Amino acid sequence: MIELQEGVIPEIEVTKPYALVAITKHGVQKARQMLQDFPHVDLYYMEKFEHGDEQAKGIQLFKGTVRLLLPALFKKYKGLILIISLGAVVRMIAPILEDKKKDPGVLVIDDKAEHVISVLSGHIGGANALTHEVANVIGAKPIITTASDVQKTIPVDLFGARFGWVWDSDEKLTPVSAAVVNEEHVAIVQETGETNWWMHDTPIPSSIKQYQTIEHAIEAKPDAALIVTDRILERDEEVILTNGVIYRPKSIVLGMGCNRGTSFDEIEAVIDETLAELKLSKKSVKALVTIDLKKDEQALIDITNRYGWKFVTYTPGQLNEMPLPNPSETVFKYTGAYGVSEPAAMRYANTSDLLLEKKKSGNVTISIARLNFC
Template sequence: MISLQKGLIPKIDQQKPYALVAITKHGVEHARNYIEKFPYADLYYMKKFEHGDEATRHIQLFDGTVRLLLPALFQQYKAIICIISLGAVVRMIAPLLVDKKKDPAVLVVDDKGEYVISVLSGHIGGANALTQEFAETIGAQPVVTTASDVQKTIPVDLFGAKFGWVWDSEEKLTPVSASVVNEEHVAIVQETGEKNWWMHHTPMPENLKLYSSTEEALTAKPHATLLITDRLIEPYEEELLNNGVIFRPKSLVLGMGCNRGTSAEEIEELIDETLLELKLSKKSVKAIATIDLKKDEEGFLQVAAKNNWQFVTYTAEQLNEIPIKNPSETVFNYTGAYGVCEPAALRYANSSEWLLEKKKGTNATISIARIPFDEEVSPKLAT
């Protein structure tokens, strides 16, 4: 628990770029749901609302007035999202303000989760863009009063956040953002992931140009690049990252099977080595899919929880609905399914092709499929 003492800046454990703070019972319940939908924020709330799972979910508790917590949050976070009344927030942050180039973005969300208000550092600090993105994520109405400063363009550090996209590195976020808002030539190359990422009703600015491949983008010599892919880039493409950011959509599905009791370490080692062999990014994995006989397999549960992946299981009947190339009578005799990892991957991905049909480890098997976003079909989750 965070110790709050007057005159002292408390020690906090920052892991994400944004802080989410709640001080009421309803606010806490909303906040716990928000971080599931918006995984870019560390959550802070009062100890009296403790649920018991805070340590495992990296939720930080404090006891006392939130006014004493804010100085530490101001120093360390890019933005602070407060589920606190607007008037109270204004009074508490007033002594902390320095200037618009240094102050973090501050947002306020009402206690019912109906409105998200941009309060501080709307343009330079990114509060306006974050307000739009966060409001859309939680299903609220954004309130941005600095309308003349709102540019209808891409907020680079939030690009694709509503779909769960993450960036590989934050090193170039600031210069790439500058290229976007300064209307310099920005190349966008998308190889996978959701296509409906443009969030405005107006056309994209002319300085943002779509290219069908990295080769085409390299020839165009842009000032900056947004590369949306689940693969590891080749050396010749690194020139695009001199002022570029790689975004990782959640596009990969791991179909898996294992012997009972296989350790999480062995399972993750197989995953890591297989992704590296295929030159795929671990950050683009969305789910582990398997047979329902493994729904309580501790190794799978631990790996999925550690990496914030979905863990989905299917019945043997559901798996047998998916055609596979090499049905196994042996597997059928043990499980009732003619295959586990191969059909599980295809069923979740709604795909008919594997990136990897099947690989056997010592005690586990793995298959990998890519979600075909061109079709924009939702995954077939087990019921």
């Protein structure tokens, strides 16, 4: 709990580049939903709206007027997303503004989440680009009031953000961004994830070239690279990261079954071990799916809460609609479904292919599918 007091800069925990703040009941509901779909934010809201799961989700509660929280956020974050009225925001930030080269980007969302308004540092602070991304995430209208918008290209730190993509490391964000802005040769390799990431009404700049494979991109010797993949790169591919950023799309679905009362630690160990075997990134996991008999399985609930994954369950009838590579009469006897982990993963991923057919490990059964983005 953050106790806000006049004249005291509060201690905050910064884990993401952007802060999301809400102060009303409806604003908090929208902010909690955004947290699932836009993983680049630290969320703050008033303690009177506490749900009880804030610590597990990394949400920071505060007590007192939000005006006293903003100075700390201003100093620590690249941008602020405030579900607060525009007039109130203008009054609160006026005393703490410094310089357009230093101030973070600030944008405002109305309480019904119908509009996203770029308020401060639209160009240099990146608020205009952030406004477009957030508006896409929540289905709102972006409001940009600057006379001329920034160069229509890729905002490297927000690339794919509307889809929940995250970068592996921020080490090369600045030099790669410079290469994009300076119209140097930038390679894009996309192995999975949403393909409709270009958001402008103009063609992609000729300096940005798309390649079918990392090998082809390496051969082209670009000045910078954007790599969209859920794979752990092979050693001979890592040269592309000399000045490159890896983006992790939410493309992996974990189909799971487990014995009642299986521990969190055992389930996490199986997930980590299996992803490592397949050379897949944990950051690309989108959902953990299972049969509805497991909708109250505490360890499954806890692990999806910890990592912000979707937790989806299906009825036996829904699972039996899927083509099964390994149907089991024993599983049917106890659950009414001929399989759990395999059909659940295929159903959510909208595919009949599996990256991993069911694997039994201790009390856990796991299957893995890749989302079909077509």
